[in-house]
Amino acid sequence: MTFVLALATMLLHITPTVVLVTRPAAVAALLPDAQTFLAREIHLSDADAHRLHEAVDWSPEDGVLTFYTGRNGDAVTGALTFVRVDTPHGPVEIAVGFETSGAIRKVVVTKATVETKPWLIEALRAGLTSSYEGMQPGATPDGAGAVQSAVGPMPAYMAERVDRGVARALAAYGTFYR
């Protein structure tokens, strides 16, 4: 009993991550026609990192933006990127897929935490991600506004955080991918 209780007390503070959609499943959903993939790592200079930070109050991890381009033969079918948004309740990861035209094809929430999962599920059920489809770089995501009347305060708060992630993906794509 002592052994079990002693073990029980270790590391109670970890913020557990929950995978809502695996990365391969997100890639398949966002780049459905792609047969091959090309990872494009964009190592930002100080000046470009500053420019991005000024635009969306964000710096990518290690100063590297990573986009994945989908190809079918020689044809590009689209691109996607994964963006992490930190919240006081743990990180959220979203995958943002782009059409070849540059418009958002689809957004998938890939990771949450034990605490944020039910809030995100409620926001997703209210249609959060559909509000992003078709948005072009330069537009301002407002998924939170779209679902606000249909969800509680915490799902609305998480929707605002997802908005932030989508804004980062749009800015990064519009400025550095194209």
Add this chain to the structure above:
Amino acid sequence: MPYDLRHADVRVKWLVTCLLATFGIAYAFGAWMVTLYAGFRPATVAAAYAEAEMPMTMPPESTMVLEHRMELSDFSEAAPHRVDRDLLIQDTHVHVPIYGLIAAALACVVLGLALPRWAGLTLITLVFAAPWLDFAGMWLTKLVASRFALLTVVGGWSMGAGYTLIAGLAIWQMWGPRKGPST
């Protein structure tokens, strides 16, 4: 000392018992969570908290692009659960005050136990020092070296030992067999 759990009103004894039971349940689920995300060995704790190796420490003079081919299977993530610096800041901010409140509650139980003064002081120190060691280990693992993960393991065990000792003594003194007439 007027506050003595052995002779306390049954309502106080029941309150303390419920408090300890609640902590016990929380700790049991905490252990379950640990098995899922960090494990119980210094090596696995270090894997969760040590700073990831940085392939490029300085930004380039001008933005540069590297490309490489991938297969769909390459998107799979098998990496261990990692707690980066931002998350650790958040964890410290959220959990240290809660640990303080738990330690304070356990220390209040200690004050009601029939123990020599030195033993009471030791137990109170233990319940507060354990989370300090726990978080010190995490930060030192991240900022200095992976071997400090041992501190986190020691901190975790200390928390468990402190809780177990206090809960065992309290339950025994409150509800155990007693010599002489009951109050």
